[in-house]
Amino acid sequence: MSKSWFDHAFGSRADAELLLRPDLESGLLSQHDYALAVDFLPGPVRYLPYLHTAAWGALAGLAVWRFKPKVRFPPTIVAVSASAGYGAGLVHYIREHKRFARQLDDREAFLVVLDNVNRRLGNVAPLFPQVDRDRIMDRIKKQREQNGEVLDGGIDIVSDFGDSADSTALTGTPSSSNASQEPAVRQKSTWDAIREANARNNGRRSSWDELRQRHERQRTAGRVQQNESAEDEDPRAQAQAEFDAILEAERKVAQAS
Template sequence: MSYPVQWLDDTFRSQARAEELLRPDLESGLITPHDFQLATQFLPAPHRYWPSLFALGGSAGAAVYSRYLRKPPAPLNRVALLATVGGFFGASWGQFRRAEAHATFQSLLDDPVTFSQALENVNRRTGGTRPLGWTLQRAREVAQREGMHGNAASPTEEGWASEQPTNIPAPVSRSAPASGECSAAAQEASRSKGRWDEIRAVNARGGAQPTTWDVLRQRHERSQINRSQGEQSAEGSSRLDEQAQFDALLEAERRMAGRDS
């Protein structure tokens, strides 16, 4: 719970004052009797004076030690410096102890949220103009109730219904169009497949006439076969001619060698 400690110290100065300010919230049922008793005993306690008391004690202790207990005694300027440092550390320690006490108080509360709302009501009753919205981090989650001495009205079912958004677009269903597209594609594929099956069945029959596509395909295959055969024959004839020329050259060389001998 993070709340204004200084405001608490200034508002709840005594136990009687704390009971006077928190009793309306106890009677309305906002806070429990345990939280009421705990708050009236803790908030006016002497922990509010701890920073000042620890600062005074630290300053006085440092001054006494450095001036009277230390041998040789420190000069006055050093005593003043040590007293200032001691007071600073004493005040810091007092602030820490006070914060620790408030943390323990928070952990002992039955419902910190409703107690935060009670502090807001006390702030209004004492004439506070600025809300303590940062009194508790979860203060806005409190369920406000009727009969809270006019400080806050409890929300009704009609009020909650009026805050609900009315124009909410309905979610667009995309599953139906997707399934329709898939079924249409499947029907188209089945139709195409059925047509090709019929064409193949007709061509497979013995008495069926060849189609134009079949005639063109057969002509192309025949031309490819004839072309390959012509290339093979031309290649064979060229090899025979080369072999004949080579044999003629060998024969001429033999004849010239016979004449020389």
């Protein structure tokens, strides 16, 4: 476990509360240790190595500038001083974490909590392989029972890194039930979008649409009138044809006689 792991896991107080709350609710983490952790881990202690680096580098730069004619290789001196400052900052950082650990009610339980946090972040490998989790969990259960405390059933789940709800909330990986419901949700939202688009289009017509529809109605009405007139003229045309045929027949008879 390194400083970068702490910086990544507890980047803010909100992240610390979200990662540690499942173990608080299960009874693995006491209220005192929870409050102490959410105050300390995301706090200014994270910046100690960088503050020491800046301070040592600045002091070395100031000294080099003050005694510049007498100092050889000033950039090297500043770089070495800054590196030494970073090392001193790490020592200060580790010392503060040791003091934090001494203030915890149950340090072994907190190691299990950190292991749970590591798993919630999506890491498969245990954070403390040497820690006997079963022994620690049995001890915590017996201690809680002796104190007359009722343990939440979730403590067994936390012991096995199985809190899927918290893992989903932190890693963004959906559970199997959510995955099975996704197609139906997507299909429903798609049809809803289509219906909403149609409703908007029906309620919002442009002037071009109105002109086009008016022209279609006029053309349809013209066709109907032409068909009606054609139906009205058909009997007269048929009678005229029959009359012409009779006249032609009489003319032929007259010519023959």
